Amino acid sequence: MCTLTAAERMLATGQFYSAGILAAELGISAASASGLLSNIRISKKYRCVVTPLPNRKVKVVAINGKSISKQSLWALVLFKQPLPQGVQA
Template sequence: MNTHTAAEKMLETGKFYTALEIGREFGESAKRGSGWLYNIRMSSRYETIETELPNRRVKVVAIDGRRVTIDQLQNKALMFKRPASLIENAIL
């Protein structure tokens, strides 16, 4: 799990996340989630919308200028959903 994976998930859902919520999404701690949110907020790769403190919430609206996830782009290019056997993190 890394910052980019967290950002992709946030872009996919289109929701605002706190550190606790993004940590729970991946079965990690709020401290780890806080690190991901900090990296996302500070990196020029990610375009975000943020609420004020306390209880800051972050929403990813673009990654490297694209406003849809890689999975969504691939599905659109293939014109159908990718089979599980072709997905990198497929659980069989």
């Protein structure tokens, strides 16, 4: 599992994730999910909202300046599904 894939998933859902929640959703270990969240928090590529410790949670709001996930854009183009609320293309 790469960091970008996890970040895309997090951006698509628009939810806050802890290591445990991300691990359960992606089917990976909590240690791996914790590493992915750490990469997302530290990297300049991702813009996120981070809650304070303890029970830190992370919400991805943009990847490389784009606030719409690739998954949402493909759903719009292929299936004419609406974009998430509050997002405009």
